[in-house]
Amino acid sequence: MKKNITALFLFVSGLIFSQHIEEFKITDEWLAKMEQLAPSETTVKNVAKKKILVFSKATGFDHWTIPHNTEMLKILGKKTGAFEIHIAYDIDSFEKNSLKKYNAVVFNNCNPSGPKRDLFWDLLQMNSNLSDNKIAALSKQYETNLLNYVASGGGLMILHGAITVQNNSKEFSKMTGGSFDYHPKQQEMHVKEVDPKHPLVQAFNGNGLTHVDEPYFFNNAYFDYNFRPLLYIEIDKLEGMKKEVDEKVNYVSWIKRHGKGRVFYSSPSHNAQSLDHPELLQFFLDGLQYVVGDLECDDSPIGK
Template sequence: MKTKQLIIATLLITFFISASTAQSMDEFKISPEWISKIERLAPSEPSVKNVSKKRILVFSKATGFKHWTIPHNVEMLKILGKKSDIFDIHIGYDVENFSKDNLKKYDAVILNNSNPEGPKRDLFSDLLKMNSSLTDARIAEQAAVYENNLMEYVKKGGGLMLLHGAIVVQNNSLEFSKMTGGSFDYHPKQQEMHVKEVDVNHPLVKAFKGKGLTHVDEPYFFKNAYFDYNFRPLLYIEADKLKGLRKTPKNNINYVSWIKRYGKGRVFYSSPSHNAQSLDNPEFLMFLLDGMQYVVGDLKADDSPMVKK
């Protein structure tokens, strides 16, 4: 009898493990073939042409959960910059990239899945701990300086683009959340989802041609400043069509991409995507290129806050 119960329990465990990982996408290494594919799929030209070339810092260091797509995003962004011929892409991994003098060199900063460790979720503090012998008190003080440097950079006109997990960078800072449009709460398991446009006529989502984006991803849910809705939403998912929710969301419409102003600067956030397979979609690549043009000020679009509902 005990043997039978053990077999049943083992089968149930196997079933639930299989169900929870069934739609996880396999990691793969960057290869010359993959690079060639992205070069082929990348937009032939930007939405806004005949603009001056802009310098963009792509910060790609994670101190907590390391998304396997970080290096893939680096190569993808290099390709977008080179093929469009309007961006010089510079890759950064060191905390000194957020010094005032260094930030002045760039027209925009892209935070590429720069996840910090939990529960503190303070990227600048983590970076200082890894690369200095400062006391905890001094680290806290200096981390606040770097955070303020980035916020002032955007407020004075710099662009900021956040990819997927980068929304967690300063997750417990309410002021940072107000700048980015929200903080990370949680995500259910990876699953296929249909991401839809909020306004099919908005220039930032024209790449999807009114059809949205269907792919396998982590459905992100947000907290803190997110519920101020102080942004112009671009893409959303419907919570009642998702599996594995931990709690009933406040709203069935869950926004997963938006743009917003912060002072004189512009912010673009895209929760898609956790997986490099999503980069196989040329419409998604165009969406990201348009986001880059928006944050540097070349692509003009309605970024007024939505009406709070």
């Protein structure tokens, strides 16, 4: 009898888990739910409307949540009235004059292909007849444009897999706070606040967030800890680790300054089901307010 109960529990648990990660299309019902769950006002009020460029073109792994995140950001902007959201897929968005139009850029899971891991290279190769040498030079120029844009005061918000946009660039890694290394299998995890009193994690009310996600691990500039961490996961609670680590925690979200600009990174989330948590929507909204300079908070790096 006990064996039957155990088997039934495992079967039901498996069904619940599969439902968490099952892909689904955007419907009117889902959009209505997002409208209801989204915050109706910003944390910092009475601020000028900001223009946000949301770049959503992947050339490598195509996260199924890209269109869901796009709709979510549009809803946040419209419902609060604080942001004018512009969706883009073309590399021309990273021309100097184009970037100047916006207060911040959001990279929405725009993963490039490997092993080069260079989004600008991929886009140029797909949409031009230029030589490899010319593509390399232009790709570097677009990267420089973005680095200078942020250093001059622009905001940059990076969602989940978009940490790989220029994954092999030391300059890009230094600006963003790290590069993608690998992730174990998707699993349920409890993401916790590093400092529950920090203004950017107030949405979680000290409870963190339990959801199914990919536990991202990072390398390159990450281990300089040149950022202010916001959320973490406990490594000893994870399954399927591919490498031994000395650290007890892994940071999965942080903020940092780059010159006069601000960067916000959130590894959560790989799955659109996580957007059912209103606290995560508030977290993203606060992140937008941070990168445009409306929400001031401690973003000093913790260092090694």
